[in-house]
Amino acid sequence: MDITIRTAEPPDIEALVGLLHSLFAIEADFTFDPHRQRSGLTLLIESSADRLVVAELEGRVVGMCSVQTLISTAEGGRVGLVEDMVVAADCQGLGIGRKLLDEIEGWAAGTGLTRLQLLADCANEPALAFYDRLGWQRTALVGLRKMLRERD
Numbered sequence: 001m002d003i004t005i006r007t008a009e010p011p012d013i014e015a016l017v018g019l020l021h022s023l024f025a026i027e028a029d030f031t032f033d034p035h036r037q038r039s040g041l042t043l044l045i046e047s048s049a050d051r052l053v054v055a056e057l058e059g060r061v062v063g064m065c066s067v068q069t070l071i072s073t074a075e076g077g078r079v080g081l082v083e084d085m086v087v088a089a090d091c092q093g094l095g096i097g098r099k100l101l102d103e104i105e106g107w108a109a110g111t112g113l114t115r116l117q118l119l120a121d122c123a124n125e126p127a128l129a130f131y132d133r134l135g136w137q138r139t140a141l142v143g144l145r146k147m148l149r150e151r152d
């Protein structure tokens with residue numbers, strides 16, 4: 001199987017919006033809004049401090065993952081927030097998720113980030129099992145948020 005992992009480019013955006021649609025369908029905290037997802041993807045692609053990668057299989061974009069940099073006082077340096085980890089339903093279980101995270105980890109380490117972190121839906125047992133398998137540790141933190149604008 002010829003899977004290519006590469007940096008996302010503007011022509012990938014529509015395929016990535018489709019992948020985010022499938023991801024948000026299983027994450028209770030998020031509502032799919034293609035206009036907002038397009039805006040967010042464009043910002044990520046244009047950002048030199050962050051990275052958005054895609055998996056391509058036979059010319060089709062079938063997976064994605066992003067990392068954004070933050071400053072951690074705990075680590076005394078820059079760390080990375082991983083988001084948008086999703087593989088198309090018909091391509092799961094083929095090692096694509098592992099390849100995407102390997103690429104993100106390699107880029108993060110090469111950029112000098114000292115820790116990666118992410119939030120996962122606590123009911124998403126398959127994803128939690130995937131992260132367990134890849135050596136991610138669960139923390140005692142709970143995710144909180146406060147919206148600063150009304151949803152349209």
Ligand SMILES: CC(C)(COP(=O)(O)OP(=O)(O)OC[C@H]1O[C@@H](n2cnc3c(N)ncnc32)[C@H](O)[C@@H]1OP(=O)(O)O)[C@@H](O)C(=O)NCCC(=O)NCCS
Binds near residue numbers: 092121
């Ligand atoms: C979670 C997800 C990204 C994993 O990607 P994937 O391509 O299916 O996973 P891989 O095939 O690369 O699996 C990597 C390893 O994790 C293991 N793994 C994957 N899913 C697993 C599961 N549900 N239970 C146990 N192990 C699992 C695999 O066996 C594999 O182990 P190995 O490399 O030692 O053989 C993918 O299933 C997905 O997109 N799910 C829907 C979206 C989602 O939940 N995203 C996470 C949001 S936080």
